[in-house]
Amino acid sequence: MIRIAVDGMGGDFAPQAIVRGAEAASAEGIAEIVLVGDKAVMKPLVHNSKGLEIVHTPVYVEMNESPSNALRKKKDSSINKAFELHKNGDVQAVVSAGNSGATMAFAAFTLGRIAGVDRPAIAVLHPTISDRLSILLDAGGTVDCKPTNFVQFALMGDAFARLVQGMDSPRIGILSNGEEETKGNELTRDSHALFKELGVNYIGYVEGGDIPNGKVDVIITDGFVGNIALKVSEGVAEMLFEFFKKHVEKSLKGKIGYFLLKDIFKALRKKADYAEHGGMPLLGVDGVCIICHGKSNERAIRNAIVFAKSFVEKNLNDSMKEAMQCHQSLQKIKEI
Amino acid sequence: MIRIAVDGMGGDFAPQAIVRGAEAASAEGIAEIVLVGDKAVMKPLVHNSKGLEIVHTPVYVEMNESPSNALRKKKDSSINKAFELHKNGDVQAVVSAGNSGATMAFAAFTLGRIAGVDRPAIAVLHPTISDRLSILLDAGGTVDCKPTNFVQFALMGDAFARLVQGMDSPRIGILSNGEEETKGNELTRDSHALFKELGVNYIGYVEGGDIPNGKVDVIITDGFVGNIALKVSEGVAEMLFEFFKKHVEKSLKGKIGYFLLKDIFKALRKKADYAEHGGMPLLGVDGVCIICHGKSNERAIRNAIVFAKSFVEKNLNDSMKEAMQCHQSLQKIKEI
Numbered sequence: 257m258i259r260i261a262v263d264g265m266g267g268d269f270a271p272q273a274i275v276r277g278a279e280a281a282s283a284e285g286i287a288e289i290v291l292v293g294d295k296a297v298m299k300p301l302v303h304n305s306k307g308l309e310i311v312h313t314p315v316y317v318e319m320n321e322s323p324s325n326a327l328r329k330k331k332d333s334s335i336n337k338a339f340e341l342h343k344n345g346d347v348q349a350v351v352s353a354g355n356s357g358a359t360m361a362f363a364a365f366t367l368g369r370i371a372g373v374d375r376p377a378i379a380v381l382h383p384t385i386s387d388r389l390s391i392l393l394d395a396g397g398t399v400d401c402k403p404t405n406f407v408q409f410a411l412m413g414d415a416f417a418r419l420v421q422g423m424d425s426p427r428i429g430i431l432s433n434g435e436e437e438t439k440g441n442e443l444t445r446d447s448h449a450l451f452k453e454l455g456v457n458y459i460g461y462v463e464g465g466d467i468p469n470g471k472v473d474v475i476i477t478d479g480f481v482g483n484i485a486l487k488v489s490e491g492v493a494e495m496l497f498e499f500f501k502k503h504v505e506k507s508l509k510g511k512i513g514y515f516l517l518k519d520i521f522k523a524l525r526k527k528a529d530y531a532e533h534g535g536m537p538l539l540g541v542d543g544v545c546i547i548c549h550g551k552s553n554e555r556a557i558r559n560a561i562v563f564a565k566s567f568v569e570k571n572l573n574d575s576m577k578e579a580m581q582c583h584q585s586l587q588k589i590k591e592i
Numbered sequence: 593m594i595r596i597a598v599d600g601m602g603g604d605f606a607p608q609a610i611v612r613g614a615e616a617a618s619a620e621g622i623a624e625i626v627l628v629g630d631k632a633v634m635k636p637l638v639h640n641s642k643g644l645e646i647v648h649t650p651v652y653v654e655m656n657e658s659p660s661n662a663l664r665k666k667k668d669s670s671i672n673k674a675f676e677l678h679k680n681g682d683v684q685a686v687v688s689a690g691n692s693g694a695t696m697a698f699a700a701f702t703l704g705r706i707a708g709v710d711r712p713a714i715a716v717l718h719p720t721i722s723d724r725l726s727i728l729l730d731a732g733g734t735v736d737c738k739p740t741n742f743v744q745f746a747l748m749g750d751a752f753a754r755l756v757q758g759m760d761s762p763r764i765g766i767l768s769n770g771e772e773e774t775k776g777n778e779l780t781r782d783s784h785a786l787f788k789e790l791g792v793n794y795i796g797y798v799e800g801g802d803i804p805n806g807k808v809d810v811i812i813t814d815g816f817v818g819n820i821a822l823k824v825s826e827g828v829a830e831m832l833f834e835f836f837k838k839h840v841e842k843s844l845k846g847k848i849g850y851f852l853l854k855d856i857f858k859a860l861r862k863k864a865d866y867a868e869h870g871g872m873p874l875l876g877v878d879g880v881c882i883i884c885h886g887k888s889n890e891r892a893i894r895n896a897i898v899f900a901k902s903f904v905e906k907n908l909n910d911s912m913k914e915a916m917q918c919h920q921s922l923q924k925i926k927e928i
Contacts, residue, residue: 322774385831396769399777433732433819438658441735441816464823468831480777481817483769487800488824492864495721495804496832499863503856513852520839520846527835528828 257288257307258568260561261338261347264293265316266354267557268550274353275301277557282307286558287565290347293334313337316354319550323357327365335359339366342543349544349564351535353552359545360397360538367543370573372580375401376540377409378479378547379416380486383527384470391417392431392467394479395486395536401478406430406447407454411583412539413474414456415575420566423473429462431477431485436461443478455586464488493528534563539576544568593624593643594904596897597674597683600629601652602690603893604886610689611637613893618643622894623901626683629670649673652690655886659693663701671695675702678879685880685900687871689888695881696733696874703879706909708916711737712876713745714815714883715752716822719863720806727753728767728803730815731822731872737814742766742783743790747919748875749810750792751911756902759809765798767813767821773797779814791922800824829864870899875912880904 262278264271275291275298282289288307291298295312302308315332326333338350339362352359356378364376377394384390393409394401401409410428417426430447432440440448440461451458462472464485477485504510514521535548535556544567546560567573598614600607611627611634618625624643627634631648638644651669653662662669674686675698688695692714700712713730720726729745730737737745746764753762766783768776775797776784787794798808800821813821840846850857871884871892880903882896903909 320772383831385834399769399775431820433735433816436656439735464820464825465827465830467824468827477820480769481820484767484800484813484817485820485824488803488821489800489828491801491804492825492828493832494801495719496829496860496864498721500856500860503859504853509852510856513849513856516845516849517840517853520836520849523839524832524836528832 258349258565259288259290259347260349260351260564261290261292261311261341262557262561263335263338263350263352263354263359264291264298265334266319266352266359267548267552268319269553270353271298272301273552273554274557276554277552278561279304279308280554280558281561286562289561290338290341292338292341311337311341317358319355321355321358323355323361326355326358327361333358336362336366339363339543339545343367348568349546351546351548351557351560351564353548353550353557356396356547356550359547363538363541363543363545367541367545370540370542370577370580372584373408373412373540375405375408376538377412378482378536379413379539380482380536382467382486382489384468386470388423388470388473389421390467390470390473390475391421392475392477392482392485393539394477395482396479397538399479401443403443403446403450405478406443406476407450407583408540408580409476410451410454410456410458410474411579412576413476415579416537416539416572417474419570419572419575421473425457426473427459427471428456428474428476429459429466429472431475431481432461432463434461435463447476497525534559537563537567542573544573594685594901595624595626595683596685596687596900597626597628597647597677598893598897599671599674599686599688599690599695600627600634601670602655602688602695603884603888604655605889606689607634608637609889610893612890613888614897615640615644616890616894617897622898625897626674626677628674628677647673647677653694655691657691657694659691659697662691662694663697672698672702675699675879675881679703684904685882687882687884687893687896687900689871689884689886689893692732692883692886695883699874699877699879699881703877703881706876706878706913706916708920709744709748709876711741711744712874713748714818714872715749715875716818716872718803718822718825720804722806724806724809725757726803726806726809726811727757728811728813728818728821729875730813731818732815733874735815737779739779739782739786741814742779742812743786743919744876744916745812746787746790746792746794746810747915748912749812751915752873752875752908753809755906755908755911757809761793762809763795763807764792764810764812765795765802765808767811767817768797768799771797771799783812833861870895873899873903878909880909
């Protein structure tokens with residue numbers, strides 16, 4: 257059975273939500289779970305220890321701690337212990353809702369990177385009007401990108417879309433401020449030229465509105481813009497739901513109407529909800545690492561474990577390694 | 593009475609929607625309107641010519657034309673004629689739903705820039721959970737920004753928020769990928785240091801989710817990121833409405849519920865709708881220029897005229913000139 261390590265101490269609602277989510281996953285038989293963290297704190301929260309193990313360490317990284325500080329001083333932290341278990345082959349994936357900067361730093365430090373990948377990228381699955389999800393990367397892993405980073409993101413995103421999302425020929429676009437070739441900034445323009453030669457289904461520049469409209473499958477951007485795009489998306493959905501709630505509660509008509517549409521609203525919230533897709537894979541590190549939202553609840557953690565399992569089963573890492581290798585070989589042939 | 597020039601030929605639904613919107617504004621007595629464009633095409637669309645004048649030019653800029661091309665070859669176009677009327681004092685503002693790149697280029701070329709402003713910025717009013725709107729700039733005027741551009745945007749945004757939005761001490765933030773000082777990219781970090789000394793109510797880095805959540809009044813970013821943030825916001829609202837519509841129509845319960853909540857949905861769409869706020873002012877040019885969405889309908893054009901009028905009445909340009917002057921004087925004192 258697949259074994260997955262979960263950082264029990266990371267997250268806004270840790271350790272409660274994390275322990276409960278991990279327990280749900282192991283009870284359902286999704287995977288064997290290794291909870292890493294302070295045993296004295298976590299143990300009393302466990303009701304059903306079937307398939308659930310605890311690896312003890314009293315150290316953990318605070319949510320607001322500087323990642324470089326954590327990397328220097330907290331090698332014994334729960335998150336790094338989880339990656340060490342992965343590195344040693346004791347587990348096949350790591351799930352963390354903790355300090356995402358520290359999670360990324362320890363992932364790269366302990367697991368190392370896939371050959372040919374200079375910087376890792378966080379991939380996010382975004383809902384669209386259609387039933388397909390679009391994949392945006394990077395959503396915060398690498399803030400300052402070069403065109404070669406974009407090329408690597410595109411190759412990883414392509415492998416991800418094919419293998420995990422089951423897409424045949426994923427449409428890949430570069431996020432820009434307009435579709436025309438004259439738009440964009442230096443980074444997008446230089447990347448645009450490289451993408452045309454990349455051998456992926458590159459469809460050119462795409463706009464912010466194309467992330468949710470289903471026109472593109474894999475959206476390439478840097479971690480600065482990707483993070484902002486994602487946070488705007490969440491914030492706008494939140495604003496609309498809040499506004500709606502406020503108004504519905506004002507009248508009887510509103511309350512009855514809401515009662516009748518309850519199921520649809522539930523589906524809509526689910527569609528807009530991050531947690532449903534189970535977190536964000538960190539692509540480019542030599543292993544499987546799922547970064548969850550800091551606000552992850554029990555359900556989000558459970559879903560992230562399901563998500564991590566699918567990565568392991570589908571050998572995503574091997575596919576990405578192959579894609580990077582092929583690309584490097586092609587580059588060398590071109591240079592001859 | 594205030595006179596406003598409207599580019600009758602610019603916009604996805606031009607000239608019909610533009611003429612009707614202009615006519616609505618003049619019939620309501622909001623302003624005297626000068627419609628600029630092809631008289632033979634526009635005249636038959638006018639039913640009520642009270643307060644409405646037509647200035648004829650057969651040339652216009654296509655929606656997909658390159659702005660630099662238009663700037664070189666189409667000085668006689670409807671949009672530039674409108675700016676010439678403004679420059680000559682015949683009108684006090686220009687409204688355009690046409691090619692936004694060309695509108696910006698001609699605005700800077702014909703009106704010139706306010707002293708102390710290196711690059712203009714497009715300001716966008718974004719809905720928030722509260723009743724206040726947040727102001728995001730730049731939304732596409734200047735793609736490649738330097739910290740000095742950010743400083744100028746902040747001073748213009750501050751004047752805008754005070755004068756047009758009636759805010760006392762607008763909270764100004766730099767859009768970033770996290771609130772902590774360690775986040776951001778080179779541009780935001782260098783700007784962050786300058787903003788602390790700027791004498792505005794600078795609250796530090798803000799995130800994408802803060803645009804709709806009402807935590808900040810003026811959000812400073814470059815035209816590349818601003819455009820993407822705005823398009824994501826529109827696209828996500830559109831996705832949620834589409835999804836909702838699709839599901840409501842599937843059942844009788846859904847249809848009845850929708851009927852009861854119709855007014856609330858209308859209010860919600862209105863809140864999310866761009867057109868309601870009347871377009872985007874181009875700040876930093878020496879005049880009043882409102883850039884409307886290409887998809888602007890009659891109502892959007894009418895509202896943009898109302899918006900333009902409020903700028904003229906409140907002398908926004910003079911306030912921005914003063915702010916820039918004060919800043920420059922302070923800089924000189926510091927240098928001594």
